[in-house]
Amino acid sequence: MKVGIDSISFSIPKIHLPIETLATNRGIDPLKLIKGLGLQKMALLDVYQDVITMAANAAHKLLKNNPTIAPKEIAKIYVGTESGVDSSKPIASYVIGLLEQIYGPRSFKNCDAVDHTFACIGAVDAMQNAIDFVKANPTKKAIVIATDYAKYDLNSTGEYTQGAGSIALLITANPRILAFESQTGVATESVFDFFKPRRTVSKQAITGATTNEPWQGVLETEIAIFKDQPVFEGQYSNECYIKQIREAYQDFKAENDLKDQKVYKNWEAILMHLPYCYQGRRTFYEIVLDENPELVNRLAEDAKDQIKAFSKSEAFMQLVQTKIAPSEIASGQIGNIYTGSIFLGLLSTLTHFATTNKAITGKPFGFIAYGSGAKSKVFEGIVQPNWQSALPKQSIFDALNLSTAISFDAYEGLHKKEIKTAVIAPTNEFVLDFIEKEDPNLVGARYYRFVQ
Numbered sequence: 120m121k122v123g124i125d126s127i128s129f130s131i132p133k134i135h136l137p138i139e140t141l142a143t144n145r146g147i148d149p150l151k152l153i154k155g156l157g158l159q160k161m162a163l164l165d166v167y168q169d170v171i172t173m174a175a176n177a178a179h180k181l182l183k184n185n186p187t188i189a190p191k192e193i194a195k196i197y198v199g200t201e202s203g204v205d206s207s208k209p210i211a212s213y214v215i216g217l218l219e220q221i222y223g224p225r226s227f228k229n230c231d232a233v234d235h236t237f238a239c240i241g242a243v244d245a246m247q248n249a250i251d252f253v254k255a256n257p258t259k260k261a262i263v264i265a266t267d268y269a270k271y272d273l274n275s276t277g278e279y280t281q282g283a284g285s286i287a288l289l290i291t292a293n294p295r296i297l298a299f300e301s302q303t304g305v306a307t308e309s310v311f312d313f314f315k316p317r318r319t320v321s322k323q324a325i326t327g328a329t330t331n332e333p334w335q336g337v338l339e340t341e342i343a344i345f346k347d348q349p350v351f352e353g354q355y356s357n358e359c360y361i362k363q364i365r366e367a368y369q370d371f372k373a374e375n376d377l378k379d380q381k382v383y384k385n386w387e388a389i390l391m392h393l394p395y396c397y398q399g400r401r402t403f404y405e406i407v408l409d410e411n412p413e414l415v416n417r418l419a420e421d422a423k424d425q426i427k428a429f430s431k432s433e434a435f436m437q438l439v440q441t442k443i444a445p446s447e448i449a450s451g452q453i454g455n456i457y458t459g460s461i462f463l464g465l466l467s468t469l470t471h472f473a474t475t476n477k478a479i480t481g482k483p484f485g486f487i488a489y490g491s492g493a494k495s496k497v498f499e500g501i502v503q504p505n506w507q508s509a510l511p512k513q514s515i516f517d518a519l520n521l522s523t524a525i526s527f528d529a530y531e532g533l534h535k536k537e538i539k540t541a542v543i544a545p546t547n548e549f550v551l552d553f554i555e556k557e558d559p560n561l562v563g564a565r566y567y568r569f570v571q
């Protein structure tokens with residue numbers, strides 16, 4: 120029996136900062152970001168949006184696009200995220216609460232709900248668990264939601280890769296879009312390339328301490344600020360990414376008895392985790408070279424130069440244009456959305472192929488997922504005959520064309536949480552209403568409502 124993605128939807132912010140505006144204000148050559156990393160825009164959350172509103176909006180759109188499915192048919196809502204707002208209450212439970220505002224009280228009362236966290240790969244884990252569940256219970260359905268806000272420190276090397284968005288997938292038997300049949304290749308290693316330790320920033324200095332008697336100091340008040348931004352090392356994170364994807368790719372071949380085949384050659388499209396638009400094309404040549412060792416002598420003194428030359432070669436660029444570039448179209452206009460990035464690449468590819476009338480039914484798509492910390496998974500999905508009928512009613516490209524550019528000052532104001540009024544008024548969507556606060560810095564329950 121085939122199990123996989125039956126339907127897909129998305130929720131993305133309505134405002135963005137043009138990458139050129141960021142580059143100019145930061146003194147970076149815009150061509151480095153545009154031509155070097157493929158960046159065009161950074162999608163940004165408005166004041167009433169967060170990872171929960173995006174998740175609920177994506178799930179609501181998924182259900183609206185599938186009006187014959189009743190809430191009670193959804194046995195599981197699994198969320199993949201690394202932007203949790205609480206160490207105990209999962210985003211999945213918030214999503215159920217929000218959906219019940221539309222579909223009626225307790226309409227999801229028998230639905231199992233949980234979050235999956237492993238940096239950017241959490242939604243792939245969520246999807247694979249949902250697939251295993253549906254394989255064992257073919258009459259049941261699951262919704263998987265990837266939702267994240269990729270926020271980095273101002274002036275950091277991550278700043279220009281920021282983005283936000285949510286992707287929702289309906290997982291069923293006999294899916295319309297993709298069926299997953301092969302074994303998954305995995306590579307895992309504990310590293311600190313990118314992580315989000317709980318950090319409290321004390322704004323109040325210790326008082327009463329002197330150089331001679333530092334022990335006399337009293338910490339008057341500690342103001343706890345949990346930062347959304349990660350601790351990371353950019354170039355090291357790239358090394359970890361490359362190491363794990365190469366190992367997971369080899370494991371995929373071993374798990375599926377494909378040791379003698381260059382499997383990427385069969386893949387019609389390659390969907391990689393894209394922390395920024397060109398990460399796929401800036402790393403996949405390593406796998407091509409592993410498969411074709413005659414192209415470069417990795418032990419030679421000038422191995423680095425040989426590898427660089429291959430990465431810019433016409434042969435490799437042709438592969439990029441046919442198999443990787445379709446997944447980059449949406450990424451360049453949104454930025455990193457962490458757990459959703461690989462599925463945004465899938466949506467971008469399918470939308471591009473639908474627009475260009477490409478015959479892809481029955482063809483395999485290769486998935487190369489990565490989550491910092493670190494883990495990579497490589498697996499394959501086969502395109503199903505009715506894939507076009509299951510795409511969102513409003514295409515991702517049309518939604519992106521409607522996005523509004525904001526000024527650099529507005530961007531910094533939103534980043535520092537200094538702006539309190541909506542940049543674009545909400546319509547037909549869930550919004551964050553208010554957060555209970557015991558004092559200005561300690562947050563409590565979060566309240567949401569649907570705005571017509």
Ligand SMILES: CC(C)(COP(=O)([O-])OP(=O)([O-])OC[C@H]1O[C@@H](n2cnc3c(N)ncnc32)[C@H](O)[C@@H]1OP(=O)([O-])[O-])[C@@H](O)C(=O)NCCC(=O)NCCSC(=O)C[C@@](C)(O)CC(=O)[O-]
Pocket residue numbers: 148150151152154155156201237238239240276277280313351352353354356357360392393394395398401455457489490491
């Ligand atoms: C990704 C990095 C490290 C990039 O770091 P960087 O220092 O901004 O850029 P770079 O030096 O690596 O590359 C710049 C490129 O621009 C080119 N360039 C230069 N000037 C020009 C010009 N004038 N005209 C045209 N091209 C130009 C230059 O030649 C080069 O291209 P290449 O030749 O190497 O292909 C940085 O943005 C960063 O720190 N990002 C945050 C971390 C990150 O995204 N890491 C990626 C791997 S880890 C991951 O994917 C997991 C993650 C982050 O999503 C989190 C999770 O799992 O939860």
